[in-house]
Amino acid sequence: MRDIIDLIGRIFLSTIFIFEAVDSILYFDKNLNSMREYGFNDNLETYLYASIFLLVAGGLMVLFGYRSTLGSILLLCYWIPVTLVIHDFWNAPKDQLRIESILFMKDIAIIGGLLMLMGKGSGRYSVKRLLATTRVRSFM
Numbered sequence: 001m002r003d004i005i006d007l008i009g010r011i012f013l014s015t016i017f018i019f020e021a022v023d024s025i026l027y028f029d030k031n032l033n034s035m036r037e038y039g040f041n042d043n044l045e046t047y048l049y050a051s052i053f054l055l056v057a058g059g060l061m062v063l064f065g066y067r068s069t070l071g072s073i074l075l076l077c078y079w080i081p082v083t084l085v086i087h088d089f090w091n092a093p094k095d096q097l098r099i100e101s102i103l104f105m106k107d108i109a110i111i112g113g114l115l116m117l118m119g120k121g122s123g124r125y126s127v128k129r130l131l132a133t134t135r136v137r138s139f140m
Contacts, residue, residue: 006123017059065126
């Protein structure tokens with residue numbers, strides 16, 4: 001049962017990152033404008049392409065359980081700075097303070113999930129485990 005829960009947890013955890021990658025691709029220009037609003041001015045496209053790469057690569061690694069620690073690190077390299085820049089509730093106007101603090105705490109919980117995955121590993125139902133236990137026949 002624990003292995004099934006690990007698999008379901010990885011699926012749920014990776015979904016937000018893969019969804020954000022797809023959203024970043026579909027709304028590329030809007031994301032560039034949002035980045036300008038948050039004070040980024042140089043190399044916007046490079047940052048956005050790098051973000052999409054981190055989201056896709058890390059999200060798929062977590063989803064399939066292949067090198068999930070590396071995938072978690074890639075996602076944390078994206079998620080921590082974005083959380084601190086986008087959901088800076090300590091600078092938010094009074095009317096947005098509550099929602100920004102809730103979104104900040106949601107992101108902190110996601111960071112906690114990634115850290116748990118790094119510490120615990122991907123579990124029994126993962127591509128890594130499948131590759132490690134598959135025997136290849138020798139024809140010689």
